[in-house]
Amino acid sequence: MTRNLATGLKMKRRDKDPMREFDRLPEELRLWLATAILPWRPGSVQRTFDKALARTRDKTSALRELDRIETRLVAKDALKIWGNSHPSGKIK
Helix, strand or coil: CCCCCCCCCCCCCCCCCHHHHHHHCCHHHHHHHHCCCCCCCHHHHHHHHHHHHHHHCCHHHHHHHHHHHHHHHHHHHHHHHHHHHCHHHHCC
16 A cells, blocks of 8 residues: 655554544534644544643643644654654654
8 A cells, every 4th residue: 555645653554434423523623633744544633632630730731732643743753754854854
């Protein structure tokens, strides 16, 4: 099977209907996921958001935490694919 996504991040095959999972997300997570850089699975976004919400007790702060996590993952992946020459590879 060929992939159209160049990444070093873990990937899993889906055993659920991703659109049905997406439709079940709360509105703020659907909006966040629609603009996400990475191809997050709806279940992953929900779990990550729930953990951040439990820590911060604030939806806005939890969404900012999702942004920080995604930025860190993009930087990690950029470093693996392009090395230190890529600007986002310097983010920690």
